[in-house]
Structures are given as structure tokens and as C-alpha cells.
Amino acid sequence: xRFLSRPLLGVxxxxxLLLPLSAQPRFLTTDLGPLGGSYGTDPYxxxxxxxxxxxxxxxxxxxxxxxxxxxWKNGVFTELxxxxxxPASKAWGLNDxxxxxxxxxxxxxxxxxxxxxxxxHGVVFGPDGPLAVGPATTAIYGINSAGVMAGESxxxxxxxDGTTVINLGSTTTTGAARAINxxxxxxxxxxxxxxxxxxxLYENGKMRDLGTLGGPSSSAEAVNxxxxxxxxxxxxxxxxxxxxxxxxxxxxxPTIPAGTTDMRAYGINARGxxxxxxxxxxxxxxxxxxxxxxxxxxxxxxxxxxxPAPSGFATLWFASGINDAGQITGAGSYVTSGTASSSLHxxxxxxxxxxSPAAATFPVGGVFMLDAVPALPASAFQWLRNGTPVxxxxxxxxxxxxATVAHGGAYACRIxxxxxxxxxxxxxxxxxxxxxxxxxxLINLSxxxxxxxxxxxxxxxxxxxxxxxxxxxxxxxxxxxxxxAAFGLSDLLTDPRLEFFSGLTRTAENNDWAGDAVxxxxxxxxxxxxxxxxxxxxxxxxxxxxxxxxxxxxVSGTGPGTVLAEIYDATPAAAVLPSSPxxxxxxxxxxxxxxxxxxxxxxGTASKTVLVRAVGPTLAADFSLPGAVADPRLTxxxxxVKVAENDNWSASANGLAHNxxxxxxxxxxxxxxxxxxxxxxxxxxGSYTVVAEAVGATGIALVEVYEVP
Numbered sequence: 001x002r003f004l005s006r007p008l009l010g011v012x013x014x015x016x017l018l019l020p021l022s023a024q025p026r027f028l029t030t031d032l033g034p035l036g037g038s039y040g041t042d043p044y045x046x047x048x049x050x051x052x053x054x055x056x057x058x059x060x061x062x063x064x065x066x067x068x069x070x071x072w073k074n075g076v077f078t079e080l081x082x083x084x085x086x087p088a089s090k091a092w093g094l095n096d097x098x099x100x101x102x103x104x105x106x107x108x109x110x111x112x113x114x115x116x117x118x119x120x121h122g123v124v125f126g127p128d129g130p131l132a133v134g135p136a137t138t139a140i141y142g143i144n145s146a147g148v149m150a151g152e153s154x155x156x157x158x159x160x161d162g163t164t165v166i167n168l169g170s171t172t173t174t175g176a177a178r179a180i181n182x183x184x185x186x187x188x189x190x191x192x193x194x195x196x197x198x199x200x201l202y203e204n205g206k207m208r209d210l211g212t213l214g215g216p217s218s219s220a221e222a223v224n225x226x227x228x229x230x231x232x233x234x235x236x237x238x239x240x241x242x243x244x245x246x247x248x249x250x251x252x253x254p255t256i257p258a259g260t261t262d263m264r265a266y267g268i269n270a271r272g273x274x275x276x277x278x279x280x281x282x283x284x285x286x287x288x289x290x291x292x293x294x295x296x297x298x299x300x301x302x303x304x305x306x307x308p309a310p311s312g313f314a315t316l317w318f319a320s321g322i323n324d325a326g327q328i329t330g331a332g333s334y335v336t337s338g339t340a341s342s343s344l345h346x347x348x349x350x351x352x353x354x355x356s357p358a359a360a361t362f363p364v365g366g367v368f369m370l371d372a373v374p375a376l377p378a379s380a381f382q383w384l385r386n387g388t389p390v391x392x393x394x395x396x397x398x399x400x401x402x403a404t405v406a407h408g409g410a411y412a413c414r415i416x417x418x419x420x421x422x423x424x425x426x427x428x429x430x431x432x433x434x435x436x437x438x439x440x441x442l443i444n445l446s447x448x449x450x451x452x453x454x455x456x457x458x459x460x461x462x463x464x465x466x467x468x469x470x471x472x473x474x475x476x477x478x479x480x481x482x483x484x485a486a487f488g489l490s491d492l493l494t495d496p497r498l499e500f501f502s503g504l505t506r507t508a509e510n511n512d513w514a515g516d517a518v519x520x521x522x523x524x525x526x527x528x529x530x531x532x533x534x535x536x537x538x539x540x541x542x543x544x545x546x547x548x549x550x551x552x553x554x555v556s557g558t559g560p561g562t563v564l565a566e567i568y569d570a571t572p573a574a575a576v577l578p579s580s581p582x583x584x585x586x587x588x589x590x591x592x593x594x595x596x597x598x599x600x601x602x603x604g605t606a607s608k609t610v611l612v613r614a615v616g617p618t619l620a621a622d623f624s625l626p627g628a629v630a631d632p633r634l635t636x637x638x639x640x641v642k643v644a645e646n647d648n649w650s651a652s653a654n655g656l657a658h659n660x661x662x663x664x665x666x667x668x669x670x671x672x673x674x675x676x677x678x679x680x681x682x683x684x685x686g687s688y689t690v691v692a693e694a695v696g697a698t699g700i701a702l703v704e705v706y707e708v709p
Contacts, residue, residue: 024414024423025301025352027328028375029313032072032346033059035331046141046221046266046320047329047346048093051640055321055329056091056100057346058117067117069102069125072348080125083132090117091125093142093149093179096640100125101133101140101149122151122160134158134165142179142186150177150186157188159202169200169207177202178231179222187220187229199231199245210245213252220245221266230265230274240264242276242288254293256286267322271358273425275319275328285319285330290410290426296328300349301420304332311337316347324641326351326425350375352422353415356643359428360607360682362403363439367609367661367708368682370398370427371644371654372413380416385409397654399680401664405431432606438576439466440604440685442707443569444526445586447598450562451493451555458590460565461552462583463666467709469581472545474570475500476522477553479539481563483532493561495537499554508541518542526568542570548581573603585666587704592629594698598690600705607682608707611661612636613649614677614692615702618670629699631675637689647695649678665706680708 032047032055047057054073060066069080069091082089086104094100103119122138123130133140133149140151140160149160157168157177168177168186175190175197186202199210199220212218215234223229229245235252242253242265255263255278265276265288274288275296285296297304297316304313316332327350334345353374362368372381383393386409400407410426445460464473477500481493500508513519515534522542523530531538555565569583586600602608616629635645649655650673658678659669670676677692692703 024421025303026299026423026425027296027301027349028352029300029302030348030350031313031334032057032329032348033077034334035060035344035346045090046092047331049321049323049327049329049348050094050098051096051323051325052098053323053325053327053350054094054098055346055348056094056102057329058090065107067107069100069123071098071100071125081130083121083123083130086120088117089123089125089130090119093140095143095145095147097145099143099147101143101151103139104130104132122149122153124149133160138165139176141177144180144184145182146184148180148184150180150188152176157186157190157200157202159186168202173207175200178220181223181225181227183225183227185223185227187223187231189219189231199229199233201229201245211250213241213243213250218243218250221264222268224268224272225270228268228272230268230276232264232276242274242278244268244274253288254291256293256295266320269322269326270324271326273322273326275322275330277318277330282315283317285316285328285332287319287328290428296330296349301352301422311335313345313347314342317344326354351424352376352417353378353413353424355411355413355424355427357427357607357682357684358425359430360684361430361432361605362407362609362682363432363606364404366403367399367401367664368403368407368429368607369400369609369654369657369680370411370413370682372396372398372415372424374415374417374422376415376417376419376422378415378417382414384412384414396652397657397680399657401660403431405433407431436578437605438578438580439582440602440606440608441466441569441576441582442586442600442608442610442705443583443603444566444601445583445588445598445705446564446566446600447588447590447596448562448564449590449596450491450593451557451560453560454556454558456560457554457556458565458588459552459554460567461550461585461587461589462567463550463585464546464581465548465584466582466707468579469548470579471581472547473581473583474522474542474544475546475551476519476526476528476542476566476568476570477540478523478528478566478568479553479555479563480531480566481538481557481561482536483529483538484562484564486532489562491561493557493559493563495558496539496563497556497558498539498541498565499556500541500543501552501554502546503550508543510539510541512537513540516540516542522568522570525572526570528566528568582707584709585704585706587702589702590700591627592632592692592694592698592701595691595693596701596703598692598703598705599687600690601687602683602685604685607684609680609682611658611665611667611704611706611708612679612681612690613667613702613704613706615670615704616676616699617674618668618676619700619702621671621674622668625700627700629694629701630697631695632677632701633693633695634677634679634703635691635693636679636681637691638683638686643683643688644679644681646677646679648675650674654679661708662706665708667704667706
């Protein structure tokens with residue numbers, strides 16, 4: 001909210017910075033150590049990676065006598081153990097919280113002495129050691145953020161909700177559940193005594209046959225957050241091909257090169273990047289994106305087999321895991337110094353430079369921002385559009401204002417480092433041209449915080465308006481204390497109170513919501529959780545007609561405790577028009593303490609460019625606010641994935657766009673060199689979190705989220 005205001009300076013139009021994809025390397029290679037002779041002996045050997053770059057895998061000791069599940073993160077391996085009844089273990093899945101699942105079992109040795117693994121029990125590798133899941137012969141292959149697991153038990157596909165093993169399909173169904181996403185969608189393969197193996201999707205208690213590419217069999221191996229599924233299927237000629245299942249259709253991925261004898265997809269991320277391997281006749285890993293399939297061996301640095309170093313990967317063979325940051329795991333042939341023969345090692349490929357966002361639909365006449373995030377120190381940046389370098393586009397961030405249809409295209413960034421040049425993946429930007437489609441909008445602000453006592457308060461704010469908008473806007477405000485107990489929170493504010501202001505005038509207030517039928521109905525409409533009961537002492541007000549201008553909600557209570565404060569745009573989605581008013585600014589003014597977490601939600605069909613700020617020094621210097629924090633820092637997250645961060649706004653190319661976009665957004669300027677924090681991001685519709693912290697001494701901060709028109 002614009003609690004504070006002053007005249008804005010005139011705006012100078014920033015020059016438009018726009019962005020061939022060449023054979024430059026895109027990925028840095030990390031050796032994750034030997035897998036031994038066990039890889040591929042079990043048909044479920046995958047090496048998953050989560051959003052934070054943690055990898056789950058296994059290692060074989062030097063004498064090939066023991067396999068143990070391990071976790072790897074930031075160069076550190078952690079052995080995960082095995083059940084007391086089983087000497088060996090493998091890790092096959094993990095979630096973004098770092099919980100690893102797999103199987104415990106025994107070692108099996110071939111006549112030549114090669115070790116392989118025989119699974120016996122499903123396992124969750126917890127902080128107190130491995131825990132058995134389900135009966136004997138259970139194996140766990142996936143786990144989502146809610147802790148729901150997918151796998152097989154007795155050769156039947158199952159899910160495990162933490163309490164009960166649930167068989168999927170009918171009593172005659174066999175197969176395995178191979179993966180599960182955050183929404184609880186499970187994919188895998190199943191068959192009966194009368195039907196061959198087919199890929200399936202399990203959701204809402206039902207198993208759906210996904211069919212095949214024309215042949216007798218198929219298997220689904222991964223599902224992303226959007227419900228897109230990948231796997232492999234036989235064609236009519238009997239040859240396996242990788243598939244993508246999306247919007248009810250199974251389509252074959254293009255193969256490379258011609259003559260591929262087998263091709264399988266094992267992973268897909270939120271960007272729609274797909275990985276797997278193909279045989280021609282030896283295995284090779286592939287990356288599929290933007291309609292093109294590429295051998296990963298051509299995209300890594302140093303190129304396999306070409307390094308003068310005494311040890312390194314001779315060839316990458318399989319790709320089996322990919323996260324939303326584009327990091328890829330797999331296995332390849334590794335040559336060790338002084339050894340004539342190669343061994344099988346796991347690898348991690350990390351993009352040398354990542355462009356965010358990976359894709360966006362932007363409004364004509366609006367603004368979009370692209371950021372290049374290098375994994376290596378970069379001495380130079382060059383943006384490209386549709387493969388052509390853009391003159392003068394040599395900053396780490398790329399800003400386009402007053403965008404036109406012609407600004408759509410494939411954008412990439414090439415960085416120069418001490419070890420050479422690297423090229424990012426493309427970010428695909430598309431213009432939204434239909435004038436009948438309402439602009440995307442901010443629809444919710446939430447702050448989970450604490451009050452120190454009856455005299456302590458904090459304020460949430462918003463501004464109702466928007467270019468071309470007219471009419472009033474309905475708002476719902478809530479202050480939840482007692483009902484947070486259902487989420488496992490303690491030390492709650494037992495009796496929160498809220499006051500609603502239009503400008504400086506208090507227009508509504510509430511202490512106990514008392515089961516108000518309108519509040520109940522509107523809370524359900526906007527997707528807010530229900531209060532515990534009609535007698536809970538949570539507070540809420542619904543204001544049906546809010547004219548344009550500043551609105552604020554002051555939260556207080558009768559004692560210390562944790563409270564969740566929220567503001568919702570209560571316009572039904574079906575009633576939103578291009579001319580509908582919207583929330584153009586969301587904010588909270590509060591002491592940071594050890595850190596302040598603010599959530600906001602973007603609704604609509606196009607991406608939204610936002611200006612996010614953590615203001616401290618300017619509050620003290622220009623508005624004489626005592627106790628303002630001297631040096632705030634902010635970080636923007638989408639779920640567990642860090643989208644952007646900033647400490648001092650003028651110290652980054654992204655932050656330098658601040659004063660221009662502040663003027664467009666109606667925000668006050670920062671003084672040059674101030675230690676306020678600000679960042680600009682173009683975001684897809686969804687939920688986001690801002691974490692504001694103090695660098696050094698804490699104090700009061702104004703945390704703001706503005707739409708950039």
C-alpha cells in the first residue's frame with residue numbers, strides 16, 4: 001500500500017533490450033561417483049533430483065560387495081543406511097523437503113562377480129534411520145510434498161498416505177506406480193491377465209488407461225506439476241518411443257538420430273523440458289525442449305571424451321532426473337586416471353546460465369523482465385532473440401517496456417567466463433493480443449506474523465485501481481488465530497481483531513466472526529480455508545463495494561501470539577472483465593524481527609510483471625519514520641524455488657530498473673545508493689512468497705508488491 005506518498009518525477013523511456021542458439025555448452029558436469037555394476041539390473045533405477053538440487057542415488061563400495069542409498073547436496077554425500085534385516089539399499093525418489101524413499105534389500109552376485117540389487121522392502125530414509133513402508137516386497141519410487149508415496153507392493157501399483165497402503169486399480173491389476181506430483185496425480189503402468197502393460201494416470205480415486213503409440217504396451221514414468229506425463233510406448237512396428245501425454249493426447253517425441261532402436265523418457269519439469277535416453281545402438285541421453293531433441297553429450301562442458309584431464313566422463317549414457325531449475329541427473333561411462341577400462345558413474349548437469357522466467361505470455365503495451373543467473377562468475381552478457389544478438393543488450397537483466405507483438409520470440413543469454421562461453425536455454429515469450437481477455441491481477445496478500453501484546457499492531461494495505469478500470473471492488477479481510485491450530489501451529493493469538501480503512505476513514509471492524517454466513521460463503525469462493533467453527537474467535541470483514549484508492553487493514557489482539565492476516569480480491573473469477581478494478585499494490589508495514597514472510601497470489605492467463613520492495617532507509621530519510629531497518633534484504637520464492645533476490649537495489653542490473661518502474665507503478669523513488677531492497681520479476685499466475693530480512697540490526701520495514709502496468 002502507498003502509506004506514504006510524494007510527487008513522482010518524470011519518466012524517461014528505457015531503451016528496449018531484446019534476444020541463435022549455437023553449439024556452445026550449456027551445462028557444467030559434476031561427477032557423483034561410481035554406481036557399480038548394479039545400475040540397470042533393476043528396471044527402476046532412476047536418480048531423482050529435487051528443487052534445491054539434492055540428489056538421491058546409491059553407491060557401491062570398492063569391492064562391489066555392498067550397495068547403500070545415499071543423498072548428495074552441495075558436494076556432500078550422506079549415507080542413508082538400510083533396514084536391520086537387509087544389508088543393502090537403494091534410493092529411488094525424494095521430495096522438495098528432502099525426504100528420500102526407496103528400497104532395502106540384498107546383494108546378488110553374477111558368475112563374473114558383478115553386483116546387483118534385489119529389493120525386499122519399501123523404505124523411507126528418515127532422520128532417525130530407515131523406516132519400513134508396507135509389507136514385504138514393497139518398493140517406493142516417488143513421494144510428493146505432502147508425503148504421499150507411490151510404488152508397488154506384491155507386484156501391484158500402490159500409494160501410501162503415511163498410514164495405509166492403498167492398492168490402485170482392480171484386484172486383478174498388476175504393475176507399479178512410478179511417480180506422483182504435488183496434486184496427488186500418480187502415473188505408472190498396469191496390466192491384467194487379459195490386457196497388456198499400459199501407462200496409467202490415477203487421480204480422484206480412479207485409474208485411467210493412457211493408451212499407446214499404436215503398439216501393445218506403454219509405461220508412464222514421470223508427471224510434472226501441470227499434469228503432463230512422459231514415458232515410453234511401443235509403436236505398431238514394435239519399437240519403443242518416448243511420449244508426452246498432455247491435454248488428453250499421447251504424442252511421440254522426435255528421435256535423434258535416424259535409426260534409433262529404442263527411446264524412453266524418464267523425467268519432465270515445470271518448464272516442459274523432457275529427459276531420457278535412446279539407443280543407436282549404444283545408449284545416449286537426450287534433452288527435449290521447444291520441439292527439438294538434443295544429445296546431452298553435445299551440451300556439456302567439458303565435452304565427454306575430449307578433456308585432457310586424467311579422469312572424466314567418456315560418454316554420458318542415461319538421463320533420469322530433472323528439476324524445475326533445469327538440473328539433470330543420470331549415468332555415464334567414466335574413465336579414471338591410470339585405468340584402461342571405464343566404470344559407471346552418476347552425473348549432475350547444472351545449467352551454466354539460467355534465464356528466468358522460462359516462458360511468459362505478456363500483455364501488449366506492458367512490461368516484461370528477463371534475468372540471467374550464471375552458475376559461474378561471468379565477465380560479459382549478451383542477449384539473443386530468435387538466435388540473433390541484440391545490439392546493446394549486454395546487461396544481466398533484460399527489460400522491455402511498452403511491449404508489442406513483435407517482442408515475442410525465443411530469448412537466450414550467452415555469458416563469458418574464465419572457462420569459456422556458455423549459452424542458456426531459450427525463454428519463450430508470447431504476446432497476449434485478445435482485448436477481451438482481462439489482465440492478470442494480484443488477488444491475495446497474506447502475512448503470518450506475531451503480536452507482542454495488546455498494544456502491538458501491524459497494518460496490511462492495498463490500492464484499488466488499475467489502468468482502464470472502473471467501478472468498485474469487493475474485498476475480504478481476515479485475521480486468523482485460533483483456527484491455525486488445525487495446521488499444527490502453536491502459541492496462537494487467541495482473540496485477533498481487525499479494522500478496515502478506506503483512506504484514513506475506518507469503514508468496518510470485527511472482533512469475532514461469529515459464523516457470519518457471508519464471510520463463510522466468500523471465504524469458500526476465494527479459496528480461503530474455513531475457520532474452525534462459528535464460535536472460533538477469528539476475525540473477518542467483507543466489504544462489497546470499495547471505490548478506487550488506498551485501503552488498509554489494521555490487526556491487533558488481546559495478547560501475544562501468532563496470527564495470519566489476509567486480504568482477498570473477492571470478485572468471482574467468472575465476473576472479472578477487462579474493465580474490472582483490481583489490486584495494483586499490496587503491502588505490510590511491520591518490524592522485521594528475525595524475518596518477515598509475505599505471500600501473494602497472481603490470477604489470470606498471462607504473466608504479470610511485479611515490483612517487489614523491502615523499504616527501510618527511505619522510510620527514515622524521507623518520511624522520518626523512527627526505528628526503520630537500515631539494510632533490508634528480500635528473496636522471492638515460487639514454492640521452494642528461489643526466483644530472485646536483492647540486498648541493495650542499485651547494486652544490480654535488475655534493481656537499476658527500479659526508479660523507472662516505480663514511476664510506472666505509482667511508487668515513491670529511492671535515493672541513489674540507498675540500502676533499500678527491490679527486484680523486478682515477470683511471473684506466471686500462481687502463489688509466491690517474499691521473505692524480508694535485516695542485514696545487521698533489525699527494524700521496521702515496508703514490504704510491497706506492485707503490479708507494473
